[in-house]
Amino acid sequence: MLRWRFATAAVLAPAILAAIYLGRWTVVAAVLIFAGLAARELSRALRPLSAPAAITVALAPVVLAIPLDEVGALAGVMLSLPVILLWLVVRPERRSLRSAVGALLGSVWIGAAFAHLILLSELPEPVVPLLIAVVGPWISDAGAYFCGLFFGRHRIFPLASPNKTVEGAVGGGALTVLAVGLASAVFLGLPALAAVFLGGVVALFSQAGDLFESLLKRILDIKDTGHMLPGHGGVLDRIDSLLFTAPAVYYALLIIHP
Structure with missing residues (x-):
């Protein structure tokens, strides 16, 4: 499973990043x-x-x-x-x-x-905001996955997603705040408080988007929405966090720079 996740990411990530940089x-x-x-x-x-x-x-x-x-x-x-x-x-x-x-x-x-x-x-200047909206959820998902894998002990939402843990959520959130905050400060020139705010928005909405899709799949009694992306399931399984994060990043930036 993990091997397929990495293989799919190795193909998909460069294509998406290239699309962002090309205009x-x-x-x-x-x-x-x-x-x-x-x-x-x-x-x-x-x-x-x-x-x-x-x-x-x-x-x-x-x-x-x-x-x-x-x-x-x-x-x-x-x-x-x-x-x-x-x-x-x-x-x-x-x-x-x-x-x-x-x-x-x-x-x-x-x-x-x-x-x-x-x-x-x-x-x-769209490149960095787009990268934050797209890559931020990847960081959140990866951080939550590995922190949960190595340190997870306490289930956070057992009825919606039994594999998610408190430790994974905290670890993924902290890593996202750190990564997005640093990127925002360095590449967008945001002051520390605004950078942390943007990082917190990405962390919160990434996990909310993931939880929403988990709840939807539990209601529909399905494991994955598709099989297009080996190791991930369907397209919706891969972009669930992005669907919440993209609007959140846009409006957070409007708050920071009205």
Whole structure:
């Protein structure tokens, strides 16, 4: 398992980092691809929600955020609501609470979150904020995993995720605050308090995103959302923390630099 996790990361990480460094349009392309894949996985987990419906509502906030920024992201979410209702009317055989909830999750959880990566890419100096939003959750996940593996004794949320421990959460959070705080101070020139604040935001929302997906999988009684990424499961299993962290980083930076 660990070998496959490293192998997948060795392939995926350079591609994502290259997309960030190459500029806004490679970020847009990567966001559209991953948002579509994530929405497709969500449709499989929440059948009878169809893949086209899930992908449509997930991509709407992303596409509209490109020309319209925050207004576009919000408009994409709002426009998805009548689309969901129309789809449920036109396709009565797929009409169910699972479908409606799944479509809303696709719009808000996936679409709006990825739209904030578009917003981060439009900042005057976007590379470091994007790296913080994307790499910060990796640091949190890795820190929590290894601290839990070597020091974990006390379960933190046994009903949602029995493998998560207090020691893992504390270790992952501390490592994230340290890494993101240092990067923010050095590369963004943030004062110490602001750097620690940003690191704390990334640590908190990374673990919240991971916990949210764990709860969702427990409710749906599934182990993974897919099998696309060996050692990780599906795309949603890999980006669950990012879906909470991207909006959090964007608004934290607005608080720091209004």
